[in-house]
Amino acid sequence: MLLTNADVDHIGGLLNLRESSSFRLLATPMIQDVLSGSPIFEVLNPDYVSREPIALDQSFALLEGLQARLFAVPGKTALYLEGDQVEIGVEGESTVGVELISGDKRAYYIPGCAAMTPALAARLDGADLLLFDGTLWRDDEMVRAGVGHKTGQRMGHMSMSGEDGSIAALAELSLGQRVFVHINNTNPVLIEDSSERQTAERDGWEIAYDGMELSC
Amino acid sequence: MLLTNADVDHIGGLLNLRESSSFRLLATPMIQDVLSGSPIFEVLNPDYVSREPIALDQSFALLEGLQARLFAVPGKTALYLEGDQVEIGVEGESTVGVELISGDKRAYYIPGCAAMTPALAARLDGADLLLFDGTLWRDDEMVRAGVGHKTGQRMGHMSMSGEDGSIAALAELSLGQRVFVHINNTNPVLIEDSSERQTAERDGWEIAYDGMELSC
Numbered sequence: 001m002l003l004t005n006a007d008v009d010h011i012g013g014l015l016n017l018r019e020s021s022s023f024r025l026l027a028t029p030m031i032q033d034v035l036s037g038s039p040i041f042e043v044l045n046p047d048y049v050s051r052e053p054i055a056l057d058q059s060f061a062l063l064e065g066l067q068a069r070l071f072a073v074p075g076k077t078a079l080y081l082e083g084d085q086v087e088i089g090v091e092g093e094s095t096v097g098v099e100l101i102s103g104d105k106r107a108y109y110i111p112g113c114a115a116m117t118p119a120l121a122a123r124l125d126g127a128d129l130l131l132f133d134g135t136l137w138r139d140d141e142m143v144r145a146g147v148g149h150k151t152g153q154r155m156g157h158m159s160m161s162g163e164d165g166s167i168a169a170l171a172e173l174s175l176g177q178r179v180f181v182h183i184n185n186t187n188p189v190l191i192e193d194s195s196e197r198q199t200a201e202r203d204g205w206e207i208a209y210d211g212m213e214l215s216c
Numbered sequence: 217m218l219l220t221n222a223d224v225d226h227i228g229g230l231l232n233l234r235e236s237s238s239f240r241l242l243a244t245p246m247i248q249d250v251l252s253g254s255p256i257f258e259v260l261n262p263d264y265v266s267r268e269p270i271a272l273d274q275s276f277a278l279l280e281g282l283q284a285r286l287f288a289v290p291g292k293t294a295l296y297l298e299g300d301q302v303e304i305g306v307e308g309e310s311t312v313g314v315e316l317i318s319g320d321k322r323a324y325y326i327p328g329c330a331a332m333t334p335a336l337a338a339r340l341d342g343a344d345l346l347l348f349d350g351t352l353w354r355d356d357e358m359v360r361a362g363v364g365h366k367t368g369q370r371m372g373h374m375s376m377s378g379e380d381g382s383i384a385a386l387a388e389l390s391l392g393q394r395v396f397v398h399i400n401n402t403n404p405v406l407i408e409d410s411s412e413r414q415t416a417e418r419d420g421w422e423i424a425y426d427g428m429e430l431s432c
Contacts, residue, residue, distance in 0.1 A: 008231050008259050015228045019295075020364060038254035042296035043224050079235075080258035148236065 002062065003027035004070075004096045005112050006034040006078040011041075018043035026062075028070060029053040030093035034078060056093060062100070069099040071123070074114040076156035088156055089114045095156065099123075105216055107131070111182035114156045116169035125173045128216040131208070132170070134180025137161050137187050137196050145186045160189065160200060167203050176216055181208045218278065219243035220286075220312045221328050222250040222294040227257075234259035242278075244286060245269040246309035250294060272309060278316070285315040287339070290330040292372035304372055305330045311372065315339075321432055323347070327398035330372045332385035341389045344432040347424070348386070350396025353377050353403045353412050361402045376405065376416060383419050392432055397424045 001023050003010055014035075017023070025044065027035070032053045035041045044051075054060060054070055062068035075095020076088050097110035097120075107129035113120075124130055135157035142148040152159045159165045160180065170178065180200065183189065188196040189207050200207065217239050219226055227250075233239070241260065243251070248269045251257045260267075270276060270286055278284035291311020292304050313326035313336075323345035329336075340346055351373035358364040368375045375381045376396065386394065396416065399405065404412040405423050416423065 008234060012231045015224050018224060038256040040254040040296055080256055
């Protein structure tokens with residue numbers, strides 16, 4: 001189990017694996033501290049679950065034949081740890097991407113990202129596969145749908161569309177396959193015959209679905 | 217939202233109500249302290265969720281026309297708060313039942329109970345409706361099914377069957393309706409044509425199901 005974020009949508013499911021499921025629980029030291037700070041996660045029995053802190057920018061063996069590396073991306077602290085001042089777009093151990101390397105293939109998993117930086121674009125360029133933050137289509141989508149008062153930016157997510165959106169920001173990169181993941185239920189790309197879906201697909205993106213299998 | 221226990225199966229669902237669901241969160245001071253002790257529950261925005269400590273044995277208005285009262289039943293501390301020594305069957309603020317009174321009708325909701333005591337039996341006698349802990353059919357059921365190493369007693373639950381079971385312990389009471397709730401997925405009463413289901417029904421019990429509505 002590899003965590004890239006300490007927000008509830010990333011860690012809440014751990015409670016369903018309680019007591020006697022056996023697995024390694026890998027995350028940055030900061031995310032491990034967040035888990036340790038909430039005693040409810042003690043339901044993960046240490047006889048079965050090893051909590052392993054993973055330093056940023058260090059390669060480690062995730063599975064046999066699969067090397068991984070965590071790296072900081074622009075993000076924000078978990079919602080329930082926010083103070084009065086929230087800094088959006090900071091890079092640190094709270095929001096990370098994963099580099100996956102097997103043989104000469106290279107893939108990235110980045111389910112949350114507040115902005116594209118030149119350094120991040122340079123890192124991704126030439127990858128065989130990118131799984132990227134597809135939370136919202138447009139920044140004020142949840143406000144317009146009447147289901148929330150927060151923008152995507154406020155939640156630490158860049159949107160798909162627009163000049164600063166991920167489709168435009170990544171358009172010039174050489175990528176074998178580009179797939180949106182972590183898609184909010186307000187995002188119209190989930191609707192198969194929507195114009196937004198057509199736009200994303202025309203620009204070379206696939207929309208992830210439950211049970212999707214990828215190879216490269 | 218009224219909590220009778222701080223174990224994950226009672227409080228984990230709160231995380232699905234995060235951010236902007238509006239409700240009162242009622243529980244004993246001890247259970248409120250357990251929630252406060254895990255910062256992940258800060259996702260329940262205090263602008264929408266009021267956390268109200270409810271003292272044992274004090275009547276309070278749960279809804280208009282519905283009075284409630286919490287009372288201690290034999291139980292144990294939540295799994296993730298267990299120390300090296302676990303005391304089973306203690307009575308305190310960690311495992312409680314709910315008395316519900318509307319007009320001249322009286323009902324009880326007790327989803328976890330480690331043992332029947334004379335005082336508890338006396339309290340329940342004459343009620344119009346009882347919803348009671350139906351976790352296991354027999355104490356070693358999970359061990360025999362190979363899905364766990366714990367007995368019902370170790371988890372703080374009395375079983376349905378046997379001399380010390382809830383069916384026998386409550387048989388002599390006068391109860392308008394008796395319904396098993398909080399039923400584990402290993403319990404054969406969930407199987408409609410099982411002999412255990414027939415036994416429970418012959419002894420006057422109903423087996424609760426999702427969406428069940430009750431009136432008395």
